[in-house]
Amino acid sequence: xxxxxxxxxxxxxxxxxxxxxxxxxxxxxxxxxxxxxxxxxxxxxxxxxxxxxxxxxxxxxxxxxxxxxxxxxxxxxxxxxxxxxxxxxxxxxxxxxxxxxxxxxxxxxxxxxxxxxxxxxxxxxxxxxxxxxxxxxxxxxxxxxxxxxxxxxxxxxxxxxxxxxxxxxxxxxxxxxxxxxxxxxxxxxxxxxxxxxxxxxxxxxxxxxxxxxxxxxxxxxxxxxxxxxxxxxxxxxxxxxxxxxxxxxxxxxxxxxxxxxxxxxxxxxxxxx
Amino acid sequence: xxxxxxxxxxxxxxxxxxxxxxxxxxxxxxxxxxxxxxxxxxxxxxxxxxxxxxxxxxxxxxxxxxxxxxxxxxxxxxxxxxxxxxxxxxxxxxxxxxxxxxxxxxxxxxxxxxxxxxxxxxxxxxxxxxxxxxxxxxxxxxxxxxxxxxxxxxxxxxxxxxxxxxxxxxxxxxxxxxxxxxxxxxxxxxxxxxxxxxxxxxxxxxxxxxxxxxxxxxxxxxxxxxxxxxxxxxxxxxxxxxxxxxxxxxxxxxxxxxxxxxxxxxxxxxxxxxxxxxxxxxxxxxxxxxxxxxxxxxxxxxxxxxxxxxxxxxxxxxxxxxxxxxxxxxxxxxxxxxxxxxxxxxxxxxxxxxxxxxxxxxxxxxxxxxxxxxxxxxxxxxxxxxxxxxxxxxxxxxxxxxxxxxxxxxxxxxxxxxxxxxxxxxxxxxxxxxxxxxxxxxxxxxxxxxxx
Numbered sequence: 001x002x003x004x005x006x007x008x009x010x011x012x013x014x015x016x017x018x019x020x021x022x023x024x025x026x027x028x029x030x031x032x033x034x035x036x037x038x039x040x041x042x043x044x045x046x047x048x049x050x051x052x053x054x055x056x057x058x059x060x061x062x063x064x065x066x067x068x069x070x071x072x073x074x075x076x077x078x079x080x081x082x083x084x085x086x087x088x089x090x091x092x093x094x095x096x097x098x099x100x101x102x103x104x105x106x107x108x109x110x111x112x113x114x115x116x117x118x119x120x121x122x123x124x125x126x127x128x129x130x131x132x133x134x135x136x137x138x139x140x141x142x143x144x145x146x147x148x149x150x151x152x153x154x155x156x157x158x159x160x161x162x163x164x165x166x167x168x169x170x171x172x173x174x175x176x177x178x179x180x181x182x183x184x185x186x187x188x189x190x191x192x193x194x195x196x197x198x199x200x201x202x203x204x205x206x207x208x209x210x211x212x213x214x215x216x217x218x219x220x221x222x223x224x225x226x227x228x229x230x231x232x233x234x235x236x237x238x239x240x241x242x243x244x245x246x247x248x249x250x251x252x253x254x255x256x257x258x259x260x261x262x263x264x265x266x267x268x269x270x271x272x273x
Numbered sequence: 274x275x276x277x278x279x280x281x282x283x284x285x286x287x288x289x290x291x292x293x294x295x296x297x298x299x300x301x302x303x304x305x306x307x308x309x310x311x312x313x314x315x316x317x318x319x320x321x322x323x324x325x326x327x328x329x330x331x332x333x334x335x336x337x338x339x340x341x342x343x344x345x346x347x348x349x350x351x352x353x354x355x356x357x358x359x360x361x362x363x364x365x366x367x368x369x370x371x372x373x374x375x376x377x378x379x380x381x382x383x384x385x386x387x388x389x390x391x392x393x394x395x396x397x398x399x400x401x402x403x404x405x406x407x408x409x410x411x412x413x414x415x416x417x418x419x420x421x422x423x424x425x426x427x428x429x430x431x432x433x434x435x436x437x438x439x440x441x442x443x444x445x446x447x448x449x450x451x452x453x454x455x456x457x458x459x460x461x462x463x464x465x466x467x468x469x470x471x472x473x474x475x476x477x478x479x480x481x482x483x484x485x486x487x488x489x490x491x492x493x494x495x496x497x498x499x500x501x502x503x504x505x506x507x508x509x510x511x512x513x514x515x516x517x518x519x520x521x522x523x524x525x526x527x528x529x530x531x532x533x534x535x536x537x538x539x540x541x542x543x544x545x546x547x548x549x550x551x552x553x554x555x556x557x558x559x560x561x562x563x564x565x566x567x568x569x570x571x572x573x574x575x576x577x578x579x580x581x582x583x584x585x586x587x588x589x590x591x592x593x594x595x596x597x598x599x600x601x602x603x604x605x606x607x608x609x610x611x612x613x614x615x616x617x618x619x620x621x622x623x624x625x626x627x628x629x630x631x632x633x634x635x636x637x638x639x640x641x642x643x644x645x646x647x648x649x650x651x652x653x654x655x656x657x658x659x660x661x662x663x664x665x666x667x668x669x670x671x672x673x674x675x676x677x678x679x680x681x682x683x684x685x686x687x688x689x690x691x692x693x694x695x696x697x698x699x700x701x702x703x704x705x706x707x708x709x710x711x712x713x714x715x716x717x718x719x720x721x722x723x724x725x
Contacts, residue, residue, distance in 0.1 A: 036569070036570045037550070037570060037571055037572065037573055040547060040550065040551070040570065041551060042551040042552075042553060122376075125376055129380050129382065134382060208369070208372075211365075211366075211369055211373060212372070212373050212376065215334070215363050216361075216363075217362075217363065217364065224366070227366040227368075227369070228364060228366055230366060230367065230368070231338075231339065231367060232338060232339065232367040232562075233562040233563075233565070233566060234562075234565075234566045234569070234570060236569075
């Protein structure tokens with residue numbers, strides 16, 4: 001009985017927290033169908049009093065949404081694929097290979113996670129300028145090809161794969177390339193899913209770095225485009241909400257498809273040592 | 274199955290929106306400008322027959338924030354004269370522009386031209402090349418040039434002047450039985466009008482006659498001191514005077530408006546600009562940009578504008594103004610690009626159409642003297658109310674932000690915590706002095722045309 005009551009209380013608390021978390025998003029979506037004066041009106045209502053779709057229809061008159069969207073998609077997918085691959089291969093090496101300095105190397109990888117990213121912005125900017133990569137996607141993709149968090153996560157994840165499986169594969173004549181791609185990769189899919197979701201999300205919402213290194217409007221990313229709605233003196237909230245509502249759909253889709261693996265992957269990396 | 278359905282719906286929504294959005298993307302057009310062949314301009318003349326870069330192709334970048342169309346119009350006009358020049362417009366969000374621009378200007382590949390705001394003067398000035406236009410020509414055509422002279426050189430000037438005016442709700446005005454004859458000229462009259470516009474239900478405020486919440490420091494305290502003959506800085510141009518008698522008198526008037534007259538309240542309408550748009554307050558004092566905000570965000574409000582009242586009808590100056598600046602030329606850009614940039618600035622200054630378009634877009638009064646009585650400018654009520662006394666407005670220079678924030682804190686201490694005026698302003702003064710210790714700012718109030 002006490003257990004049941006406890007469960008109900010926990011569920012009620014979780015429900016309330018869920019509502020608090022989701023409400024701003026729901027409010028934003030409904031507000032994207034309102035006029036600015038209704039969004040800023042004194043009397044607020046969740047549902048639009050005067051339903052309009054102009055914020056969506058006129059989206060491209062304010063900025064090239066389609067271009068920004070496809071650019072963001074390309075950059076985020078490329079970064080995600082590269083990070084997943086490099087994290088898995090590094091995680092595999094650090095987890096299953098025994099060599100001198102392995103722990104030191106892993107410590108070094110971990111230490112990269114401790115440095116606040118803003119500290120590295122200016123040196124990174126100078127490097128990119130020296131390499132002549134300004135205004136190109138190389139500046140967005142190459143510096144983040146390796147992720148400390150991804151390597152750490154995949155090392156923990158791959159540790160759970162029994163060594164016996166790998167030894168059996170070697171006895172059967174499988175080479176290292178085969179073992180990594182045909183055994184480790186499928187067996188680490190939960191970890192890969194969680195890294196993929198995290199990385200896609202970070203790449204998708206990254207604002208400052210793309211803004212700093214990309215100048216050409218046609219190459220710019222959606223996160224930067226969204227910021228253009230905030231002017232010096234005022235903000236076009238309706239259009240901003242409409243563009244934001246559409247821009248988060250890819251992230252939701254990815255989460256929806258990889259939800260199960262994502263949760264399993266996070267849980268696995270948290271408990272395996 | 275459910276997941277697939279939701280995903281399919283979301284994907285369809287995404288694609289549909291993108292495709293709908295696509296339909297309008299092609300509408301962005303480049304305006305076909307008439308190509309002038311004769312020199313134009315007042316003292317600063319632009320001669321379209323003079324080739325730029327020896328007629329050889331060249332490409333430069335112009336970085337800005339704000340309206341692409343506005344800048345593109347000027348670029349189109351210029352490139353129509355010089356088809357060998359290509360100017361790439363790079364739009365930026367206002368806030369982060371000031372992070373990105375110095376980084377870019379520090380290198381070799383920064384933009385040759387960039388939009389300037391004088392509030393970032395100290396960060397930008399070391400990257401700027403002086404304008405290649407004689408000082409006397411600039412002074413002949415534009416007001417306020419002297420305030421921008423550094424060692425006999427000018428790096429940018431103002432194309433427009435923005436200041437505060439009173440915005441009033443015409444409907445509320447009429448309902449209160451007021452007519453155009455009741456437009457107040459003095460603060461005493463303003464207080465009486467505000468009382469008439471105030472609606473209460475018992476002690477509960479229903480409609481504020483005047484609201485200055487969140488802007489009292491910018492729109493009253495840093496400006497009305499001039500009406501009382503008091504500058505914001507001592508003669509050294511560096512020491513602020515935030516606890517002057519004029520400041521105390523203005524602060525006392527604001528307190529009396531709320532606490533004695535009861536025309537508003539610090540707890541009624543968090544932001545005066547929003548409160549006016551929400552139909553909660555009958556009058557606010559706002560700067561020129563508010564005209565555009567009302568036209569776009571609060572288009573349902575029928576509003577009028579009148580000039581800021583004075584204490585005695587004969588002020589030393591009516592108010593403070595701030596300039597909207599012309600473009601900066603990057604001194605680190607290659608020489609050929611700098612030459613194009615200099616030429617472009619000259620074209621912009623000589624071109625009346627561009628000057629009018631920029632001033633109307635920002636609701637600033639033209640700094641170009643010949644446009645002071647321009648019909649298009651005077652058709653904008655937020656500008657026409659300034660025209661009679663525009664020479665009676667002062668620019669103190671690009672003041673450090675502590676001048677505003679210190680006064681804002683002082684006002685909040687007075688209104689919300691009941692701190693004594695003298696103490697609050699003394700604290701503001703001490704705070705501003707401390708914050709400005711390392712600033713290179715020097716006031717240019719002494720350059721005011723009617724300075725005593």
